[in-house]
Amino acid sequence: MIYCIFAKKNMEYNFREIQIKWQKYWRENKTYKVDIDKTKPKYYVLDMFPYPSGAGLHVGHPLGYIASDIFSRYKVHKGFNVLHPMGYDAFGLPAEQYAIQTGTHPAITTEKNIQRYREQLDNIGFSYDWDREIRTCDPKYYKWTQWVVIQLFKHYYDNDLNRANPIKFLEEKFEKYGSSEVNAVHSEHEEFTAEEWQKMDYKKRQEILMNYRLMYLSEAYVNWCPKLGTVLANDEVVDGFSVRGGYPVERKKMKQWLLRITAYAQRLLDGFATIDWPEPVVEIQTNWIGRSEGATIFFEIADSNHKIEVFTTRPDTIYGATFMVLAPEHEMSLEIASPEYRQQVSDYIQWAKNRSEVERMAEKKVSGQFTGSYAINPFTKQQIPIYIADYVLIGYGTGAIMAVPAHDSRDFAFARHFNLPIIQVVQRPNEDNIPVEEWSESYDSKEGIMINSGIINGLEVKDAIKTIIEKIEESEIGKKKVNYRLRDAIFGRQRYWGEPIPIYYKDGIPHALSIEELPLELPEIDKFLPTEEGEPPLARAKNWKTFDGYPLETSTMPGFAGSSGYYLRYMDPHNEWELVSEKAVNYWHNVDLYIGGREHATGHLIYARFWNKFLYDLGLVPKDEPFQKLVNQGMIQGRSNFVYRITGTNTFVSYNLKDKYETQKIHVDINIVNNDILDLDKFRKWQPEFENAEFILEDDGKYHCGWEIEKMSKSMHNVQNPDDIVEKYGADTLRIYEMFLGPIEQAKPWDTNGIEGAFRFLKKFWKLFFNNKNEFYLSDEQPDLNELKILHKTIKKVSDDIEKLAFNTAISSLMICVNELNNCNKRKILEPLCILMSPFAPHIAEELWHLAGHNDSVTKQSWPVYNDAYTQENTFNYPISFNGKTRFNLDLDINLNNEQIKEIVLNNENSKKWIEGKEIVKIIIVPRKIVNIVVK
């Protein structure tokens, strides 16, 4: 082969040239294109696709992408057929808010941002198969989002089958048996017989079916954000403010589309057993789903036919229930109020209603109102007063509680405030019998023995719960019940830039569009605002009707709709006839490795699981869980720099001298600071107010800046753009450095100071392939044992570490390898090393691979095979310790037995010093680990 040796002069590591050359080569040769290949095992590596925001990527964004890219490339080397796609979550509020302000169509903003993202991503050299790119705002894509939504509309959840089932089967059951034979998840329940069903008109039947559909319309309390003009799902609201924009959110009763995700609550919990997810995410989702076991119990109301149902997890404490509380929004609140209290009750309800979430959270003062009515405790038969209070939430359980002040802290506070009786029913273990009147807090624990509790006296709490539930069910005053905190997800948004909901109204009754009418494309409108009548923006569209003239739904879908099933679409992105073909989904199954941020734990990651389980029920996907292994990359924090202005002057004092003055700490742009040394000229030019700045420098004549770790943000002037790093050091350096920073899951600060190390490493690696005349040179000489040992040690460590996603230590072992190889230029060592480097630094690896005389891509080479024959040692360097402290080391043959080791160690010169004048108590020898001599 002639092209083995290139005698080019001055073969410096020119990363810019190399980068452009190979990115072009990969693009033109479609190096990363992937198709179904049954001769190879599949592997699916997915990144959470980005929302293309106007700000572009900062160095934190690619962290997960680099990790997944390394893993994908590694899997390819290992012989897997790897699906590694990328796309854009392109519907969303920011582009629409921008449209409202500027009139620019969100589609234009989004397209522009996508271009920018693509450029930035391309710069880093990812191995995505771009032929599979998807965008959630593309009608060809959202056709299938709409299609799934229609399926949700057309299915209900059957508790007997424990899966989704077509709604027509529900109709058949109603037709034949009425409601009695149906065990399904529903919102409002209505009992009827088959005859009654048969007599109902179409509209009535549809109303009933709506209570069962998995996408359903319901009058419910929702999070309403007036500023955004839309409702929001629970995960889109934090502390009473919208996540997007940070505007206040109110509660409002509205008719809304919802997804019946609660039907899947138990399966969402059960699924954790089959997937490999980080513990914290499982924990967060488990809390969000919030399963609790207890009972619902009916309380009769004195002098009335009404009954009120409460939910409790502590039915054992029912003998201590001394009052009852209803949520203000409870349908019975006003109804049960006695005439003399009606006005006050009504006032309280009004007051509670007008209180914002924020107010409610800020002040936790006890408030409530007596209704004048009494309930009857079914066990004590005592009359207990009924209150309304806003500490009871309408959205949880039944919106009513039996209050047991002795054993619930909130009830306790309420009872003290309103002077209500407190009866202790659980005896603390080892109690010193303080009378209840003297308690300063309730006793909420489930440890103890029941007292004052009639039939369950003397039982342990656990047994008492079991016994009392049996009793409750026997006397038909209630039943065992599992409750979930998870709420159904509000699915409509009164906004423009989202998928239109494929529903039309015929005589006010919602119907789904047929598949032929999909996609229902987003119409053009004159303004991106609600109509004067307060209708959502889509109501502005001309002819927002079906072909036969029926009005279409004007709400659009929320952000999570498009991202809930996108991983399926990558498997078969151009299929016009199906969401995904059977062939594709039966080959790719589900995502093997999913990398993304933890902030999606209660949003996307739960919706996607629900979505997938639903499709699984329909038989469309073979796996019940979408993401087999999940990894959360940690956040990259910013490293801010500061200058110190002497108060009231324009003089700035260096960090180590600042304590001598009274100073103001000011953020300074990290781009005019190098290794914490401020560039004075650039600083003067940075902002007009600093033009005439004076400096007090340190002894070295430099201005040292202070620094702090903060969130990366524009206002802190600490945003690091990946493009700048790529420009200055190259993509490979960026990739290596980001991975070398620390464990992938851990949050870590970005520190540009360290990047030189990664750059130097690549330069050193490059130099291995060149002789001292700077000519590319590989020797065909046989490697010696030491060189083989270095190589194979590295193969083992790098492979093991990549499998564990421990990229930081993998790189560290590559660094050690390059350091140890020193001037070795043997092909049999450097070519395998080049392949080991390729996932991390693909550009430089590809260049060197081709310089070495190959015509094919390094990315397609098989991973070097580890041979432990090369790493075998016949001696082990034992640490010899006395009383647990290592004093010296000794090379010993690994085949020696403990007796022999003991003999050698005790006779060693060095040992004498530590043994002399002391008694040897014990000698511990752990082969291939340590020798420890205990002396006294």
Place this chain on the structure above:
RNA sequence: GCGGAUGUGGCGAAAUUGGCAGACGCGCCAGACUUAGGAUCUGGUUCCGAAAGGAGUGGGGGUUCGAGUCCCUUCAUCCGCACCA
């Protein structure tokens, strides 16, 4: 309040099952080569101590021949949920 995670040099960090604490990199110090160094190379770099040696993984206690790792306790920081009956 409840739940979770994390505490190791000046900095980012490493350390199979308990077995040489600080690998690797940054920074710093010294030297070499240089007109120059913000290039490159060599050596050093946990702290105290001249050395011998001693101390040391947030603090205190325990188990063990031996603890960053296991147990108890305590403190700090970060994150999630938050009137969920």
